[in-house]
Amino acid sequence: MESQIQKIHNQLVAKEFTCTELVKEKLALLKENKYNSVNTVLEDLALEAAAKVDAKISKGEEIGLLEGIPFGIKDVYMVQGTYTSASSDLLKKYKSAYTATAIQKLLDAGAIPMAKENCDSFGHGSSSENTVFGSVKNAIDTSLVAGGSSGGSAVNVAADYTVFSIGGDTGGSIRQPAGYNKIYGLKPTYGRVSRYGLMAYASSTDTVGPLAKSIEDVAIVMNVMSGKDPKDQTTILSEEIKQNIVASKPEGIKVGYFKNFIENDAIDPKIKADFIATIEKVKAAGYEVQELDFFNADTLVSTYYTLAMAETASNLSRLDGTNYGNRIEDKNLKETYMVTRSENFTEETKRRIVGGNQVLSQGFSDAIYLKGQELRNEIEAAFEADFNKVDIILSPVTPGPVPKIGEVLSNPHAMYLSDAYTVGFSLGQLPTLTCPFGTETGIQVTGAKNKEQTILQFANFLNQVK
């Protein structure tokens, strides 16, 4: 698909419609909330920003590419003065006191904030059913889940309610819902986009990334959001993604895939067959393709969840209702903490906090948490070795097809295992793009750290031969 950002930009400049008309049309769709994809509609903010764009156009002033483009924001990002609930009861009425760096950069570029989008509470889930705002429905088939945790963001893009949305990906939360709703979703290299103002889930793998309908739009948004930020000391320097290179044919690229992802009993036969067919197309186009050895799915999932639960238990310990949040008073401070957290966190969030505190406690930390850290080191080292052999690694997004609403949360262990193909790249802090083709739930294109331009270029080639 062509760039939606470029198309709307041209239409605004040609005065085919005003920005206010465009925003009003999208606001009406978002307010309807047909898919439970929205927690808060940012009507006043959006109309105020749209009026500024219209004023510039009517005066004959030049507008930037993102000026007047409606976008959505996962409800875990701070936007000053707006509710930021993390889809939880605890923060349902919490107002952001400041704005996240990534969002501020988009606002500064003139993009129009439309809605805070429904998601799994604090990012804890793979279906966007773990939310106090109602399960998000899939944009293509409403009997299916939207995926998660950035489910509302994926659905809003797929349904054309927003032109792009900003999700958050800790273990697959952009890539999996992108695949479930047949759009693109990029998890950037860890540190490429500032996490300042993102409500922390697991700080060592949390990333900020776009969901959009075209590769070009992913690149446009990434170029605006990327960069070092003194407010997030883990941010890194990165180069601009050049659209002319993304559009060109990739030369001299070696491709790999993990054979144990494909040769196991857990993968759906159709997803396996479709993935192998994609690999054959890549070979037929003249690229060298290597089979790679990798860790088994159980080890990847267990390592990821052990570390993510430990980090979320620590990050969410601040949420006790003292300074903000829905405090429930009891007889003293300790009891107030207990009741506030017990009543205001969802079952899945409590499961992860408890798991995290278990692995961090005396007697468990050596056997589980520290061993998990060592396994992560091994996984990172294995990725380094693999990217000395190949430039791109292809993999399915999920082992199975899109589940029906109600199937996922009832079996948490199965939910954790469904993240088998996404969590490894998070532990490796690598850039990975979900493309909406290749298998029923899409295909992941991964590169070495900071190789976003290469993965977008290869995805563009895959889009042409699909």
Added chain:
Amino acid sequence: MSKIMPVDILSSIKGAKSSEAVDKLFDVIKNAEINQNSSNQNAKNAVSIDDLRADVVENSSEITKQIIRENFPKEKDGYLVVSKVIEG
């Protein structure tokens, strides 16, 4: 006082206990084999001292202060009211 704290106290969640779904994950880690020769990535992931933020106090804007006050769960005369620390 015992040094071992139960998980419900550690988590500040009433009745919290370990779950079978999560324990299955931990069992995989307990039984995993570690390659003793694996390189240590921690040093590579550490933040450079040059990237550390200057240790200075920055004053918040008036709007930020106003929203922080709006978020107080309980407020009296512009001050945050906290729960009783010790039962009387």
